[in-house]
Amino acid sequence: MRAFTDPSELRRLVREGLGPGCRVTGVERLRGGSKKGVYRLTLAGMGAPPTVIAYSWAPQENYWPGVPTPHPSGLAPFLSAHHTLQAAGVRTPHVLYASEPDDLALVEDIPGDTLETTFTTDPSRAARALSKLAVALDHMAAHTSPADHTSEDVTLTRALNDLAEAATRDPRINAATPALTNRLHELHAALTPRPTHSLVHGELGPDHILLTPDAHPVLIDIESLTHADPEQEHAYLRLRFGPHYAPLSRLLNPTRLALHTLALHLSLIAGPLRLLDGDFPHRDAMRGIAEHNTREALRLVEM
Template identity: 50%
Template structure:
């Protein structure tokens, strides 16, 4: 049985808005934006016509934690729950240092576990590509430049930027091993929920182990967003792209980023393609991503996530993709 959640109201968010935007401005309306499964995302509208976006990392706004779907919050695990004000501010600062656009940070409230950022009014890159791919081409090219800037940021350590910035590193000496271990865990978990996975479990596990065996540890890692789909890119008033949902920013293999980009950008990926990627890693990461996009949504559906049908569609699509990759 799921509970009915009450979104934040004007009264709830007025103190945050005043601290971030000035006591002389009055908060007139609050809208909870769709998405935000790990945090609450609210548009704050002001009486003078201005607006801003509030992020709230509170337990009642996190559908993953509420459903028991979130991995343990272990900062040394790159795939642990990428949610929290500390992860956000570390990622924001690192992107700013790299010259990569993200919504401008206006205010941080550690006690409320909240931040306020600028409201970008150009819509998402996903919407722009759907509306007119030719008109969106300059934004896509600018995103490719941002990806090159990220790839130029290198570290011997791998893991979330909040960890590496403090001199730490993620577990293990191989990104590929971490990905393979999570993929095997996703297979085992999903096999008890879907008979199609159970029937293909041995083939899936063999494929993961075989691909992981071809990958060797690396001495350097690059900065990656980790979940960079066109819905995680907003456009400002000048059509320039800005990255959002940045809490998972980490040093990792570039192939991890590009496996996700290829999956999410589809026919538009050609503009973002990079040279010198390891094809074995790409195959492993592509399979692992599909497996996780089955396991994750099925976990989330155990709770009260409000867009259940979209989660089922994601799980079903990615299950078909994973099974197709290992078909005999």
């Protein structure tokens, strides 16, 4: 049985960050990602907010130890991403306190549903949020950085590595490896380097967007933030938003989008199957992600 962050550590974090007058009266571990623990803490005391969220990047919260992943994790990349998004005018939960030696942070609790849930429960509110999210994405696209690497080269290398790993785990991918390899190289060869990259979240699904009472989107799980091709972001957006993607659509390079889309499918085959080697609890969900992306990757080379 995996042992998670000790509640005493979270109580200490609250005392250090919010003062000795704040007491933790409840601890709820939320279902979250695979690299950090997310806890809702109920508080009492003069001036204490009703609840806060605690993030813990303790080793026991990470289901990927010893396994290389394409994105960084930890308090340092979280704080860097938070500051960058603030500078770009994009809303994230306010950081209340960070304890660097412990890889712990307290952040504002945004009450209410995710955008994903609101698509079903309140479509008109979701539509307002999508319009505001489109504006936030434009802010991120305008936050450019000189290209210190060639995004398409990095994408190709990762995709080939994911393909090789997926081929050892799924016979369908193994059989299609020559076709998938050729397609990746074909798309890559058709591109020329860009001088700048845009700010991208990296994993921006509707489950990673909380909504304020006025339907303003608040981005979470931001540690993967980086500068890269906007097509990388939109490949993920198209996959995760599905029929709700249209308000977010922008004019993109179709070949770059095709490369990032195929690379994304391969990542979402290899990654979930790799995660299932350990004790990740939501196993059916991971199998479903791997199966869906297997079918999509194969479809792209069967056309």
